[in-house]
Amino acid sequence: MHADTLLEAHDLVKDFGAASVIRGVSLRILRGETLGLVGESGSGKSTLARLLLRLLEPTSGRILFHARDQEAAGSLPDAVAGHAGKVYSLLDLNTRQMRRLRRRLCMVFQDPFAALNPRMTIRQILAEPFLIHHEQPPAGLSARLHELLVEVGLEPDALGRFPHEFSGGQRQRINIARAIALRPELLVLDEPVSALDVSVGAQVINLLRDLQQRYGLTYLFISHSMPLVRYLSHRIAVMQGGCIVESGAWDEVCHAPREAYTQRLLAATPEIPALERLS
Secondary structure, eight states: OOOSEEEEEEEEEEEETTEEEEEEEEEEEETTOEEEEEOOTTSSHHHHHHHHTTSSOOSEEEEEEEEEHHHHTTTSOOOEEOSSEEEEEGGGOOHHHHHHHGGGEEEEOSOTTTTSOTTSOHHHHHHHHHHHTTOOOTTOHHHHHHHHHHHTTOOGGGGGSOGGGSOHHHHHHHHHHHHTTTOOSEEEEESTTTTSOHHHHHHHHHHHHHHHHHHOOEEEEEESOHHHHHHHOSEEEEEETTEEEEEEEHHHHHHSOOSHHHHHHHHHSOOOTTOOOOO
């Protein structure tokens, strides 16, 4: 795991009317790691994820993206110098500039069917990121689409089919293939297996772990399940009522939780036999 920062947030606040849903959240995501964000439904996890990617606009706060010099050249506006490259304030970027950055920051949503256009073939779905960002894969688009399906454990003949022809687990694999198509730096995984049964979900989690090891991906993994977060994460942040109430290395949080809320989360969710924690 690399020690340099990829994305950080400072004092994020999101108000909806008179209610504050996110209340002064600060966090840091390191390159090559998985930061697990865990909490009960309604704790603000998904809202925070959307703020970090600017799918929602925060009421106040800062979001900083750390780009290495060679990555930033010619693709984004001027930025301040950082420790290992350049640092961009996402909230200062306009719509066009954020669109350029989208290829680096991708999201996999909870519902694998709702995230796929039912009128598009899998070929069209997977080709969409390349068309949007005007990128031609070195070996050609067709070869890259075949490669993506193999990477997520599906057969290339799936390209001509439609989303309704696949199971829930297969649809989520297609969503993951689309998300990694342009080799993003950060993948935000918002409850990616909560709509799947336990055994299928475990297979998808193992796929995500394998992809991270293979390509050095960085994950923000969001879940209400402490066993899933413990299995996949290097560090864990516990969220309650729009605030992060505890954070630290996975073994510190899981073996010696400071907060009663964290202890309740650990006690509330049974272990998943198909998963074994990486050492």
